[in-house]
């Protein structure tokens with residue numbers, strides 16, 4: 001009854017036989033003429049001839065052939081899921097859905113990715129199509145599909161399809177199904193399961209529905225459905241609108257804003273409450289220091305303790321003694337002579353523009369020293385002849401025995417580490433670099449002797465107090481300094497340098513006491529005045545003068561300098577040059 005025209009077909013037949021366990025040539029088989037080309041097998045069938053394909057009793061005629069190719073026939077038959085229909089063209093799934101041959105012809109043409117949502121068999125076709133037409137790893141993919149069939153995932157998938165029908169809601173359900181189905185296999189070569197499901201949902205409205213409805217019916221149903229959806233949407237919209245209006249005030253939608261505004265206004269008028277957030281007031285916190293004049297200029301009226309009677313009364317009480325050191329310092333009222341000295345020598349922290357306006361060249365080192373617009377021959381213009389001379393280093397001593405012979409009147413510079421002793425030597429002579437300086441305390445570790453034109457001997461002492469050195473070493477420095485200032489012959493003056501910011505420390509007082517005992521003349525010099533306000537320079541000067549009132553060896557006046565700006569250097573130079581002039585060895 002049928003013609004076997006190619007070896008390829010015979011191979012298929014053999015495979016089907018192997019899979020089914022029986023021959024496909026049974027007497028009950030029906031014969032069907034099938035155009036392979038139309039079936040979508042044209043690609044494989046080069047001749048494109050019509051062939052007779054036998055169908056078996058379960059009606060898996062066309063599909064059998066397809067299944068054989070895609071390796072699905074055995075599975076279909078073994079499951080025996082398909083209801084025998086009187087029409088051989090129809091395959092009926094266990095879910096009651098049917099698949100039309102013609103439908104399949106169209107659906108599986110080419111890639112075969114199109115299929116209707118006809119239930120389980122469609123799902124299987126779909127899987128087969130995807131795998132079968134991928135072209136490669138045929139058997140392997142077939143196995144995978146079988147595995148999918150065994151999964152719960154596919155049954156879920158199929159159920160979803162069954163329920164979805166053609167009402168336009170199928171996509172969601174297909175997608176759900178897809179997710180389950182896709183557990184085993186997510187993508188294919190030609191298209192993903194997602195694309196299949198989309199195409200299925202797209203085509204679902206065009207096909208016959210499971211209950212036998214035609215396209216018109218479908219369209220009507222779809223329209224009804226969309227109408228329903230639209231209605232639902234509108235209802236939703238209305239509901240939300242109603243809700244909103246309920247939230248505000250019913251039947252006052254249009255004037256809602258107006259009323260709100262009016263309410264707001266009324267409330268504001270009543271000054272009971274407003275919708276506006278109360279503005280935060282900025283709180284200005286003032287710390288009252290009656291004598292705090294840190295940022296004031298000298299010409300400002302400075303309230304003093306004397307001028308303030310309340311403060312005067314309090315001064316006798318115990319509270320005043322409990323004032324912090326800082327507060328006590330701020331309570332100091334400098335004398336007019338000190339204030340005028342500070343102003344004349346432009347001491348204290350100043351703006352650069354002030355120096356510029358005064359005609360100083362701030363690009364030079366210590367521009368305030370002596371010579372505005374100073375040039376390379378600036379040293380020649382130093383008023384004091386002793387300091388015009390060249391500064392030369394000639395001796396360093398770690399122990400008293402290595403001190404040089406006292407041939408010249410000596411001026412020593414003592415003080416805590418990092419107070420600016422070495423810098424002051426350079427600044428006085430305007431010879432930068434002769435004496436080594438560093439921002440690291442403890443650079444000078446020996447007593448260094450400098451000759452200034454055979455007229456004066458300037459001595460740079462090591463610092464005491466904090467320094468980057470061992471305790472024993474520092475103690476030895478202190479001992480050496482004490483020995484030098486107390487025993488050195490030819491020492492005419494010790495310039496005791498005090499950092500203006502920090503004032504005198506206990507070790508400074510120790511050295512003062514020592515010099516007092518040894519009757520060594522010493523003069524206090526405030527350094528780094530450029531780091532504090534002018535008023536604080538004056539206060540510090542006043543404070544130190546007060547503490548030295550009873551000291552006999554202390555030489556007045558107290559000097560204030562800044563090696564950086566050169567402020568007060570000229571005055572100090574004048575004072576020190578007098579030593580050389582009147583000194584008698």
Ligand SMILES: Nc1nc2c(ncn2[C@@H]2O[C@H](COP(=O)(O)OP(=O)(O)OP(=O)(O)O)[C@@H](O)[C@H]2O)c(=O)[nH]1
Pocket residue numbers: 415416417418419420421422423424436437438439440441442443444445461462463464527528529530531561562563564565
């Ligand atoms: N702003 C400012 N800095 C200064 C002044 N004098 C010195 N300095 C800085 O203070 C630091 C210490 O200066 P030195 O001259 O080495 O101090 P020193 O007293 O010799 O220190 P030791 O040798 O360790 O005892 C350096 O970085 C200087 O630049 C000054 O008048 N104003």
Ligand SMILES: [Mg+2]
Pocket residue numbers: 421422423436437443444460
């Ligand atoms: Mg030094």
